Amino acid sequence: MQNPGDTDAAPAERRSDFVRERVQADRSAGKHGGRVLTRFPPEPNGYLHIGHAKSICLNFGLAAEFGGRCNLRFDDTNPSTEDDEYVRSIQDDVRWLGFEPDGLFFASDYFEQLHAWAVRLIEKGLAYVCDLPGEELREYRGTLTAPGRDSPYRARSAAENLALFARMRAGEFPDGARTLRAKIDMASPNMNLRDPVLYRILRAEHHRTGSRWCIYPTYDWAHGQSDALEGITHSICTLEFENHRPLYEWFLAALELEHRPQQIEFARLNLTYAVLSKRKLLRLVKEGHVTGWDDPRMPTLSGLRRRGYTPEALRLFCERIGVAKFNSTVDMVQLENALRDDLNKRAPRVMAVLQPLKVVIENWPEGAAGAHGAGEHVEWLEAVNNPEDPSAGTRTVPFGRELWIEREDFRAEAPKNFWRLKPGQEVRLRYAYYVTCTGFETDASGAPSLVRVRYDPATRGGDSPDKRKVKGTLHWVSAAHALEAEARLCEHLFREAHPEASQGGGHEGAPAAGDFLAHLNPDSVRTLSGCKLEPSMAAARPEQRFQFERHGYFCLDARDSRPGRPLFQRAVALRDSWAKIEQKERAPG
RNA sequence: UACCCCGUGGUGUAACGGUAACACAACAGGUUUUGGUCCUGUCGUUCAUGGUUCGAAUCCAUGCGGGGUAACCA
Numbered sequence: 001m002q003n004p005g006d007t008d009a010a011p012a013e014r015r016s017d018f019v020r021e022r023v024q025a026d027r028s029a030g031k032h033g034g035r036v037l038t039r040f041p042p043e044p045n046g047y048l049h050i051g052h053a054k055s056i057c058l059n060f061g062l063a064a065e066f067g068g069r070c071n072l073r074f075d076d077t078n079p080s081t082e083d084d085e086y087v088r089s090i091q092d093d094v095r096w097l098g099f100e101p102d103g104l105f106f107a108s109d110y111f112e113q114l115h116a117w118a119v120r121l122i123e124k125g126l127a128y129v130c131d132l133p134g135e136e137l138r139e140y141r142g143t144l145t146a147p148g149r150d151s152p153y154r155a156r157s158a159a160e161n162l163a164l165f166a167r168m169r170a171g172e173f174p175d176g177a178r179t180l181r182a183k184i185d186m187a188s189p190n191m192n193l194r195d196p197v198l199y200r201i202l203r204a205e206h207h208r209t210g211s212r213w214c215i216y217p218t219y220d221w222a223h224g225q226s227d228a229l230e231g232i233t234h235s236i237c238t239l240e241f242e243n244h245r246p247l248y249e250w251f252l253a254a255l256e257l258e259h260r261p262q263q264i265e266f267a268r269l270n271l272t273y274a275v276l277s278k279r280k281l282l283r284l285v286k287e288g289h290v291t292g293w294d295d296p297r298m299p300t301l302s303g304l305r306r307r308g309y310t311p312e313a314l315r316l317f318c319e320r321i322g323v324a325k326f327n328s329t330v331d332m333v334q335l336e337n338a339l340r341d342d343l344n345k346r347a348p349r350v351m352a353v354l355q356p357l358k359v360v361i362e363n364w365p366e367g368a369a370g371a372h373g374a375g376e377h378v379e380w381l382e383a384v385n386n387p388e389d390p391s392a393g394t395r396t397v398p399f400g401r402e403l404w405i406e407r408e409d410f411r412a413e414a415p416k417n418f419w420r421l422k423p424g425q426e427v428r429l430r431y432a433y434y435v436t437c438t439g440f441e442t443d444a445s446g447a448p449s450l451v452r453v454r455y456d457p458a459t460r461g462g463d464s465p466d467k468r469k470v471k472g473t474l475h476w477v478s479a480a481h482a483l484e485a486e487a488r489l490c491e492h493l494f495r496e497a498h499p500e501a502s503q504g505g506g507h508e509g510a511p512a513a514g515d516f517l518a519h520l521n522p523d524s525v526r527t528l529s530g531c532k533l534e535p536s537m538a539a540a541r542p543e544q545r546f547q548f549e550r551h552g553y554f555c556l557d558a559r560d561s562r563p564g565r566p567l568f569q570r571a572v573a574l575r576d577s578w579a580k581i582e583q584k585e586r587a588p589g
Numbered sequence: 590u591a592c593c594c595c596g597u598g599g600u601g602u603a604a605c606g607g608u609a610a611c612a613c614a615a616c617a618g619g620u621u622u623u624g625g626u627c628c629u630g631u632c633g634u635u636c637a638u639g640g641u642u643c644g645a646a647u648c649c650a651u652g653c654g655g656g657g658u659a660a661c662c663a
Contacts, residue, residue: 043663143659145591179661189592191659200661219663243593243658322602327656331600462622473622550623578624
């Protein structure tokens with residue numbers, strides 16, 4: 001605390017984690033002159049998902065907290081799977097999440113330098129051209145328990161290697177015919193050190209370098225050196241790269257580079273009821289199980305955005321889950337709660353009836369005949385925009401003789417703890433009046449089609465002068481003023497909490513590839529039409545989030561809205577303790 | 590069967606050798622013009638066994654359990 005540099009305590013009461021401690025330690029030790037430079041290094045072969053958000057928040061957060069910087073670097077060393085569409089979406093998503101990269105780079109920017117360094121390695125006798133075809137190369141590498149054998153091409157002279165490597169680059173050999181490998185140790189217990197491949201011959205159009213190259217560096221050869229080139233101080237990656245760290249460091253040492261970034265590994269995010277691997281997400285998209293990368297059921301950032309998530313909620317979530325080395329699975333409700341917490345404070349409240357049932361107030365006064373003919377009596381009542389935020393102010397909503405209420409808010413026969421409308425029961429219509437149910441009508445199928453009530457004129461605004469209590473408060477929409485809309489409600493994409501876990505049905509061996517698809521939830525989307533909204537919603541803008549009172553948080557989906565029929569996407573429902581009570585009463589019987 | 594990493598309540602994280610904390614979930618209450626929000630309470634002898642120490646979740650050893658690693662993917 002005596003350190004005058006410790007000025008960053010104020011807003012960030014965030015709990016520390018092992019990565020931050022590491023960085024702090026390096027900083028106090030004066031490593032890299034106390035400088036902090038991180039990077040977020042996605043491969044442009046898919047859309048970013050919530051797991052990437054964890055990494056983004058870590059990398060950019062670190063930079064922000066330590067007065068450093070953070071780059072966005074595309075790890076585009078494998079042209080066969082990469083695409084500009086992904087480059088664009090990744091940049092959009094990072095910005096949307098709320099981070100502005102200090103530098104924008106591509107590993108492909110370093111191809112020439114990487115090549116020069118490979119030549120240096122050859123000259124030092126630390127790399128060689130290997131003619132082993134793929135299958136044999138694999139054989140020579142040995143197994144997890146058996147050491148590998150030296151390639152027969154391992155002893156080639158530097159001159160020969162230089163010449164062959166030049167011919168590789170010149171395109172004299174077919175794809176896959178030769179590789180450039182580091183000469184390390186074929187008997188190493190660490191597979192990554194068994195003469196790893198640095199370059200492979202691959203004729204594919206690269207999204208940035210076109211057909212300029214027919215040899216491409218591998219991840220291992222490109223990543224650490226790219227870090228070094230940018231002056232990255234802390235190269236943060238996920239656990240599966242732990243075994244790569246010795247190689248990462250071997251390259252930097254072999255090249256005698258002065259700047260030595262520190263690789264630090266953390267556990268990637270796993271989420272219940274979701275799948276978080278680009279390969280699997282790509283499959284969901286390609287096979288049409290979802291409508292696209294931005295399907296509101298997808299855990300992609302574009303999907304969550306469309307769903308109605310806010311960047312703030314995502315950042316809050318990332319802050320709450322922390323960072324560690326333990327492989328864990330975070331409960332989806334954690335994500336949902338982060339959104340609720342954010343939107344509870346910020347989202348304007350509005351009344352929306354999703355599944356309407358008509359209510360008629362029998363003793364409502366006749367209106368004076370007016371321009372609109374019949375002349376129904378209408379009152380404009382004041383409603384609070386956000387009880388959590390007085391500065392959000394109030395609005396007025398029209399109230400008349402005919403109203404819409406939620407179908408599930410009325411029951412012809414109901415248990416005692418059903419506080420809503422039932423024959424003889426009095427409830428409050430929010431911000432309006434107390435009404436008592438006097439009767440109802442049913443349709444041919446016996447379902448309620450209309451509810452009759454009488455109102456108490458003394459309860460205007462929703463308070464009774466005699467202080468009598470009503471348990472239930474219902475939302476409503478004036479039938480004469482209602483806006484028509486659709487609502488899309490989504491459930492989890494998977495019905496299993498752990499869709500990736502193999503379903504050991506007694507079968508031996510690996511589960512069928514794509515087993516996770518078997519757990520897809522067939523009812524993950526439901527679209528309601530004929531929803532009734534209060535008239536103020538005519539001003540709703542795309543991506544604007546609202547709380548539909550007693551329902552949940554919704555946002556206007558511009559993409560699927562049609563003229564005169566806006567579509568509202570439910571981001572997350574409100575907690576529903578009544579549903580819980582009912583479930584419990586049904587279950588234990 | 591090799592090497593690396595990890596193991597704190599239902600879940601996710603904290604405690605940096607000095608009497609286990611926070612969030613979420615669950616459960617029980619309270620407040621409430623959203624069965625929302627908010628508030629209160631309940632829920633763990635830190636995988637096991639030994640060792641070091643006045644003192645161990647923290648250090649050491651062994652065992653057990655989990656994850657990663659045998660792409661010319663990243």
